[in-house]
Amino acid sequence: MSNTLVISIDTMGGDNAPESVIDGVSRVALKDKDVFFFLYGDETQIKELADKYHLPDDRYKIHHTTDVIKGDAKPSVAVRSGRESSMWKAIMSVRNGYAKAVVSAGNTGALMAMSKICLGTLSGIDRPAIAGVLPTLNGPVVTLDLGANAECNSQNLVEFSIMGHVLHRVLFQSTQPSIGLLNIGSEETKGRDEIREAASVLKELNGKVNFIGFVEGNDICLGKSDIVVADGFSGNVALKTIEGTAKFITTSLKQTVRSSFLSSLGFLIARSALNKLKAKMDPRRYNGAMFLGLKGISVKSHGGADALAFSYAVEAAVRMARSNLCEKIKEELKHVMDVDVPDMSVEQ
């Protein structure tokens, strides 16, 4: 088991847990022989589902837990009283070095709070962020922060930029992915103070990172930059607005298909091409929100994820773990920040 990577799974989190979780884990296990799973949750259910979905016996170990963090639990309460939960124990296995990453489809706030407490924040990082990947006209784009920090200062935005840079390279084997700061205009005088300050710091860092300036909301889906950096409030608004707009358009299209015989016929004939488009844009392929800035890898799957979606979140965790993401972020912070930047202390 020398090259085997151990990934811990909270099997009890999410709307379709544990069934779609185990099904998703099986899909990864059957494709990738070098991953071993620690499965935290109800032993009887896990065993049954592992058999049902043909997860080989020698590819997993069950860690029986009895407590589950509820979807609506307050993070502070979950942290205090959830120490016997599948979520806490799965995270602790990463802290204790038994596993390289943890994946959960459970309560986002609780997962973030527990991950921060158990794994700790990387030195040089003021605040961890949540990153995600979006499909765009110009390939996948890494976006952060998606909601961990409703308010950010310029230092946070600079750190997010560097973490996004590392994540993009790790996930997509890119070399110098372009970084855009989300703003409400592309002119230098636009927006909030902290964004303009972050821009001037990032400009100084150019050469080490590829900062291309401000991007606006419409630039995200057009893929103007490979990485979009925002405070957690605007990032969350942008992400959810994309979801809502996509749903609005696809619902309207479906109504159009059904509106007449001719349109039904037309869509039937074009079905094969439409299915390809649907697959390309399938949000399940982009499942997995990554917590960046921690000393370990913690990935949040969408709560409503089905097996396919969950498997993508697990694969993202595998890729992050194999490339030692946390180490890389630490190195990159040292490399990039090793310049005379005011108010930016790497080691605290």
Add this chain to the structure above:
Amino acid sequence: MSNTLVISIDTMGGDNAPESVIDGVSRVALKDKDVFFFLYGDETQIKELADKYHLPDDRYKIHHTTDVIKGDAKPSVAVRSGRESSMWKAIMSVRNGYAKAVVSAGNTGALMAMSKICLGTLSGIDRPAIAGVLPTLNGPVVTLDLGANAECNSQNLVEFSIMGHVLHRVLFQSTQPSIGLLNIGSEETKGRDEIREAASVLKELNGKVNFIGFVEGNDICLGKSDIVVADGFSGNVALKTIEGTAKFITTSLKQTVRSSFLSSLGFLIARSALNKLKAKMDPRRYNGAMFLGLKGISVKSHGGADALAFSYAVEAAVRMARSNLCEKIKEELKHVMDVDVPDMSVEQ
């Protein structure tokens, strides 16, 4: 001319000015006999285009101007040195009571700055806002602020809510349109302080306005509330993200149409239904950003508007002027705020 409404037009602002502006004005004039236009700009060009687009001679008066505010001019510079411009003069005609509203497709920042200076801010309003109308699954939704105020306090958000409430009623003859505050979660504990504070004030005002709580980015296009209230930064990000997502999806769909013979055929057969959908979602129908909170009506058309789009912005201005929007906002502020709300003074 007793019931005739006078609307001032800056004919020189925008990418396609003055041609699409005059064409758009003509379209409104030919539909609506009770509007008279003051056209500010180059007399020779206007005369020529008015003839070309059959704008009746007795429906307009040209006010010749020689200066034009450039699209990239700084608002502060425009205000100082643009007093001979078509934009300034058109706004001044509203201030001086000769016209009831002004419409321009020119520089947004300059139009806002000039409108604030010339028209003044309504008493009881701390900061004017920019509002727009978006198509959603659930009918048109008024959204504000779209970018006038990158940062807002709770009082601003409450005032935006009341102004949005009045605008929705004026534009769509609604009675108690629902108001949602844009946030990153629907729970009461989520988001920024100013948003939670605004929510608690708006809850107190329920009965007078119809506040339904927090909405998230995905709720905008689904039409969860009739009015979406946000600070100008998030509002701008949301608006532009909708534009970008729509463009991404329609571009991908067009590529799909062209991807094979069968898909081209299918889309050809479904064409009529698709054209209906396209018309329904046509952003030109929603052209016109309204400056709210001023003592006069000022409407900003998209800079790239064609004649049809410009005509919609003019029609929005006509509706706002006919229903005395500014008076209504003033009355509603008095009516709604006439309760014991701390730190909310109506008359300053």
